[in-house]
Amino acid sequence: MGLPQESLLISNGTLDGPVIRVEQIPGKKGAFLKHVEYEVISQKAQSSRRYNDFVVLHDALLQIFPTRLIPRLPPKKAMGVDEEFLGKRQKALERYMTILGRHPVIGRSGLFQHFLTHSGKDLQTSTKEKFKVEEFFSVNSPEYEHVRPGDWTSHLNEVKDRMINAEMSLQKIREIFEAIYLCSRDQVKNYMALNAELSNLCTTTTSPFVEIVNGIAVARQPYTGILGDVASEIASVTKQWLELANTEDEMFADYLLMMKDLMKGWKDFFARQSKYAADEQRVLEKALNAKKKDGADDIAKTTANAENRIKFSLLCLQQELSFIEGLLGPLVARFLQTLAGNEKRHFGKISNAWQDVEDVSSLLSMSNAMGGVAGLRSEPTAPASPREPHTPLQSPGINGKNPFLEN
Template identity: 45%
Template sequence: MKKKFTVDERSIMPSNLYSHMVPSDWATRLVEMKDQMTNAELTVRKLKRTMDAFCATSKEGVKNHTALNHELSNLCLPCNCPFMSFSPSGNADRTSFVSALADVGTEVAAVMKQWTELANCEEDLLTDQMQLIKDLMKGWKDFFERQSKYATQDQKAFEKAITASRSKTEPKDSAALEQKMATLKDAENRVKFSLYCVEQELIFLEQELSFHLARFLCELSGVEKQSAHKVKCRQPERQLR
């Protein structure tokens, strides 16, 4: 018989981040994190729409390009970051759940490989970069949906364990009582572990997106300077005509 997976409380978190929470709070926390993820997705969509609008603008509309650059810069400010409420608690140790995130790591590695290959291609660079940011975002969104599902299942198991612990029928011996308490504690730890995974991945996602957006802004700034230079060079030609 396969042994049931258990979560060691000592390996879950470096802090008592969720020690004060009760089952009803966990459900609320999941909803809050899902809202944060939705906001992040909307931010990426806004960036894509803005980028598409810029690509449709003539090269002479340099002032529109400048406005775009300014808008993107504002999105990267800490006060406007959609993940600002998720800050690391001390030096978070990610080693305890690396194996659980292996599939996501593979997914991100594939995107990063595409990004590296893209660095050698100048044609439609900015548009392709935006698409990669969207792909990265989708990968993390899929991960969040999986993890939130697991956390919800673990929460139900925990509530079931609580109900069982309150039953009128008490265990006949100390070993049975100890097993009952261990089951309850493990169910609680599983919920905390799921929530911790989701929160840490959102923090990591913020760092990943910040890096890509910073690079995107750098590329955008370079294109802006080139566009401004071309427009400036064309102005004397019009005067001669």
């Protein structure tokens, strides 16, 4: 099995920042079962990783960065793993690493760099042993002391409503584009059918446009010949629609799946963020009530810590909003630019193909199906050489699975 093609998001430079590619290494066999390895290629290193290495990285990220946006790790499939599943997971892992690598905090963190560059066989053990401290404890208070929590619940709810609206719009865009993709596939099927029927009308054995010469039925020329040429031009139209459908499949699925990954990551982040802030708010309220009741000095430290953690979480919320805007904004812009350019280019080719159909079809009006040219019948002297039957189009290589239905 060859290495899969890298994501078009990366090869086209859609997302600014360091390039991180994930390529699937041809299958290796362990002591009992065949396992899959991935080559993680960054500007600093090229390392071989197993899926479980990604799992350990993900768990460590959630432990150290509970108030940061972390994309969902592609799932592990215990049974029924096939090449299609592995191909989708490879691309999903590349999107996962792309998002992490462009995060201004996580991408520069010791944990992430350790995953990229560590060359020993103890990656999982060393990751668990070296990286345990939550980000909050390594950040100086001046970075977040300016944050004023205020009514933090209202602030969180406002952000939540905005992101839910964005998620719904992106989902609708995905559904619309799915319909566009299916329409292109249907057009390929329609023009294949038209080509087949025109081919049937101009073949020697089935054409109704015949004349009897010396007791032999002969397909009438030049009418059937021109009709065969029209069928050939329809085949060119079909080819252009096929190219359009496959381009929509291969190119735009990457964009839409990256947007989907970002929104899933945001939903998970927001759920963690809300729980984090709510937990610290309960600690703060409990400490304040105890202080009012008992006047204990040691409670002041707990109160200050809870306040600082709430401030830090809200600072992270502001930073993550900027991060997702910095990724999502250019992604949507490039998606629309690519969509416009792709449709314009392919519909230009389709228009040219239809022009050829029109030009050839105009010759039919100069040929009389029941006689010679311009309605004048010439006396046949000998049977015309039979025209080679026009071969209808075979089923073309339309990508069979709908890429937009991927979970």
